[in-house]
Amino acid sequence: MKPLFRKALTGLIFASSFAVSLCYADIVVIGHPSVTAQNLTSDDIREIFLDKSAKLSKKKKSELVLLELDSKAATIFFKDVMRMTPSKFKSHWSKQIFTGKGKAPTYIANPQELIDYVASTPYAVGLVDTGNDSIDGGTQQILLDGVRTLYTVKK
């Protein structure tokens, strides 16, 4: 490939990815780059969040990170993907924790902090809302830097 062409192509890819992440306020499930699974369905995501799936990695269990359970993203996620109330989720996880089978999900209120956490924690999987309308009343766009998008809950 010619250097100029390659540069243009890289630029184009960069620009398009930039545009995609800039244009929408998506509710997405993201993963650390070490999570290489592809074409995950909503059932896969549900199983991952219930600690029932070994799909993501044979080496290590995924660490789960969620926005607070009363956030808009969590409400939609629990209704559409998890098909259970946050209470039921918590009850399920209390079984995992107190049987020593799983590590409790971490709850982080700030989407940017959540993305940074997933980006820096191998095998982490998180639920995040790329639109953050808590600041100054308007919707602030958040970039999905350093993470992979595993599943889009809602555009």
Next chain:
Amino acid sequence: MRYPPLLLSVALLAPASYADIQFNGFLSAVGGVATDEPIRGYEKDATFKNDTLFGLQASADISDKLSMTGQLVSRGENDYATDLSWGYIAYEVTSSFRVRMGKFRTPFYFSSDFLEVGYAYPGIAPSDEVYSVQFDNIEGIDLFYNTSLFDTVNLDVQAYYGSVSTDFVLGDTGQAIDTETRNHVGLVTTFGLGDFALRLSAHNATLSVKNFLDIAIPALKGATMNEFFDAAIAATQGQGFDDIVAGIRTEISDIEETRATFVSAGLKYDGEYVFGVVEGTNLTYDKGPSAEQRRYLATAGVNIGSASIFTTFSRADDVYVDLAKPINLTLTPQFAEQAAVLDGISELLGVTSDTITFGIRYDFEPGAALKIQYDSVSTPDPANPNDDITNGLLRFGVDLVF
């Protein structure tokens, strides 16, 4: 044993020495009233002690693969004495294969692992009939393997080896007997498909009970079984009944060392709107006076928003050993009294009871549930074995996890 100083020191030292210690806890505050006669530790006036408990769990990752977990629980029924329910190290060989060593929960039942975490199930407490084996925790080694069959069925396999030493509280006598299991092995498989789970388990151990014949029992108005047999031998001296008496005595003393086998099967559905469980268990002994335990339960419930309503039927239908069988009462009616005592011993070693439960759970916020439960317990009338006596128990409480 009490551990508060240890608990305190762990809590104080933790933040300084390790960054990655997870603390989780659970609490159940439960009150109850027996609506008829005193039952299951409750009386006619409300008491708040029997099912109230507090648990704290600490786990720490020592490395990527190695972790430790300890759980301290204080139970109202033991006057809040704190005991180490769990304490084990776990080694994660791969994400689906784990080895543990130490003290952990004996996996007899569907809900064994979270037996004390009220928040994890709909009712106030698990079924009295079914969840009755007293060897809750075991010291040993276990292997846990998780895999997926045909990419759809989730399979968990747990195998363990260990031993238990505990004080077994015998029926209503309130007396603790020194009891042990040795070469205690078990295998548990759980198949999960969507919202369904099927669980099958089998366990085997050498069970020993120390000095069983020295226990004073109600049928003897506080005298011990040894005293009873000594008196029976003296009373029948020279009448040719020595062999019969000695034979019965041997059969009872066989409890001091026997193989015990426990199997269980359960099916669970946990859907978005409805849930249900059926579970059956069977406990048999190679020899000795203990009844074969046959226990069943069926639960069905609905989820309405943050609330659940459920009903459970559970039954203990034990098959008693007829210790008085060698005594032929038509030929020797003079031994009716002794036969009645032997029946009393058999009855002490088994349970016949039915419980119908209705309950409501309301999750007033994630991590906290309010519960009310009514149990109607039917047991045979001691005065007239063909009739049942029914007693009610109303309990209410809050379960938390944090």
